[in-house]
Amino acid sequence: MLAAVAVAAPEFGYESRYSYDDVMVGEVGRLREYDATVTGVRLVASLPRFEDVLTTEHAFVVVSLTAAARTEVQNLRNIELVTQGRHYDPRREWFAAALPITQPGFTSEGTLVYEVPRDALSGAVLVVGPDLGETTGFDRAVRVELDLKDDQPVEPGPVELPDVTIRVTA
């Protein structure tokens, strides 16, 4: 019986601890500690990096989003793109454009860049998760449908990433 349970039970990874708020681009998703909204998604083939331009044969998925912290400071580092069973972290080259640490009562706006094969774009979602602490428990996350298609046209670029902004939440 123990063997049957071990085989049948799902892997108890962090994802199974989340209950999801499923939203579309432009809609506000609600986590326990902050609200997240994806404001735009672009596919580009090249992006500037200091004096250079980085080019990919795949697609840079450029996601613009906002985060409004409610009661605790948020690091906003637990945001990944998931598509066709694969998980992608943001590219570190453009971390300066990513969401900054955001204090309660403030809304930050930033950009995350993911590099994804062009034939794996269909069904891609952005999973915006809670800050990961020393322990993880059951919590809420936001899952944003990015509405991308396999082999969708990709802008040649390069495109400038907007500056990070912070403002008081209205």
Add this chain to the structure above:
Amino acid sequence: MTRRLTRWDLGFVALLVLAVALCLVQTAAILRFRDPQPSVVAGVGERVDLDGVVLILDRFVVEPQLPPRPEQDPVLAMPGARLVGVWLSVELTDPDRDPTQLFCYLTLVDDRGRRWTTDYDVGGRADLPERTGCAATEDRPVPLNQPYAVGAAFMIPADAADRVRLRLELETDQVLVEFRR
């Protein structure tokens, strides 16, 4: 028809009571972790005597701007926000305490349950004490029986300006001190 309670029944009840008790203990621990309550409350200028450490909040300023360091540009809050500057006096009075382990964490809280951490960008530009922590370091030793200044800066939304309180947590003592304006 009634039956006599067996030892299995009593055992089940005992386990049930234990399970409920453990749930309540865990819930209380989680609530304490998420919403810790101060063990000491003091005002500006009031002396707080802890175990070999004396604390005094000298200044607690909430303004649209803070005084800048020499030759720095004015330190201004963004629209709709306020800057908070705090100046603390800390004194180690117990020679048996290890000053390198005197870790203190400063946060601001309000009555809406919001909690802010220090803003190092503002703190680096405002005319605050150089020390941002209570513990001794190699380049900043802590003298015995001599007060030294610790400062911190925060940025908060303007709607919190009248209700914020400063909390200082001494990690090794597990003591939470709250200072009110």
